[in-house]
Amino acid sequence: MTSPPYNVGKEYETKTSIENYLREQEEIIKELVRVLDSKGSICWQVGNFISDGEVFPLDVFYYNIFKNHGLKLRNRIIWQFGHGLHSSKRFSGRYETILWFTKTDTYTFNLDSVRVPSKYPSKKYFKGPKKGQYSSNPKGKNPSDIWEVVLNDWEQEIWDIPNVKANHAEKTAHPCQYPIELVERCVLALTKENDWVLDPFAGVGSTVLASLKNNRNAVGIEKVKKYKDIGIQRVKDLKKGILQFRPLEKPIYDHTLSKLSQIPVLP
Ligand SMILES: C[S@@+](CC[C@H](N)C(=O)[O-])C[C@H]1O[C@@H](n2cnc3c(N)ncnc32)[C@H](O)[C@@H]1O
Structure with a gap:
């Protein structure tokens, strides 16, 4: 990632x-594909390259490189955020993408670990063979391929991932x-x-930290010493339990919402 x-x-x-730029990147991608596990994934998070006011959506260019190296696209995730520069000659850009590729068809995918709350978890089928059963998965729903930034993600059923700006904890x-x-x-x-x-x-070291925090092993490669040093300090802080980060949002249930919004108690 x-x-x-x-x-x-x-x-x-x-x-x-x-x-x-793409020629240099392809050299690296070739090696990444080589070392990727057969069940593994590559997540490539990019925005736009701008030249003389012209926008080049990098994921469009990268797609062909990965495809030519035999990978299969599983999702093109839109990571949307609410803040950024205001453009005057085009609409302000408010999203970047993550291209998620796999090496084979037998890739690891644990949907349950990232489900988000359904809007009406207590809603039941009112007719048909499933009448009386809950109509949505009590573990929550698939978060979809749009990861949006709003404050009230519970009500809007979307993921709240602000980009990292000056006032962000990280x-x-x-x-x-x-x-x-x-x-x-x-x-x-x-x-x-x-x-x-x-x-x-x-x-x-954001990838390394997210991995270690979730009991994965991690390797990070960084050419600028200043950033590497900060990354190493952040890993030390994580281990000491003092790293500043915005917690993975487990939405808080608001009991004042309608009855249909209550999480059902399973037998
Ligand atoms: C977009 S930033 C990644 C930031 C990272 N995701 C984080 O949250 O800290 C890209 C990084 O790649 C590093 N970089 C660029 N070319 C590199 C290379 N050939 N080898 C290793 N690192 C490189 C840059 O110094 C920069 O820190």
Whole structure:
């Protein structure tokens, strides 16, 4: 799981043509595919590359590279967030994507570990052969491929994953961290305990932290010492139980909501 450099001229990258950038990335992807377990997944989190005001959606370019290396796309997840720069010559960008690929058809997928609450968990079928039975899965529902950011995710049935900005609990000196929570969803769904997770562009270690926190093993590769050092400190803080992070949201049930919103007590 990773968020590669986007070639947008951040302090850790030298902006080059999209062709050069993708050629360099393909060399790395080739190796990632080689070491990927047959049940394993690659999650590639990207936004847009902008050149002279023109938008190049990186996932569109990356898709062909992964496909040419034999991987199969399982989801193109939209990670939506509420804040960001305001554009004046186009609509403001408010989402990035995660391309989730697998190597084979027998991949690990633990849906139950990432279900979100159904809107009406107490609703029952009122006719037909299932009459009287609960119509939704009491463990919650599939979170879908849109991971949106709103504060009232319980009511809106969507995942609340803010991007990491100045006032976020996880913010470090890195200019484009992603949230630990975003990675946790992927790690929990796509790996088992004691599996290995690799981030080839580890930054300040968000992937590593999300993995260790959930009893997975992790390897992070990062070329900038300053970010690597912060990442190592964060791992130490995690082990001491003092790492600042936004917890994986287990929505809190509001008892003032309608009767249909109450979680049924199972026999
Ligand atoms: C988008 S950031 C990843 C941030 C990370 N997801 C986090 O939450 O901290 C990309 C990172 O890749 C690193 N990087 C770029 N090229 C690299 C390379 N060839 N090898 C290792 N790291 C590299 C950059 O220094 C940067 O920290």
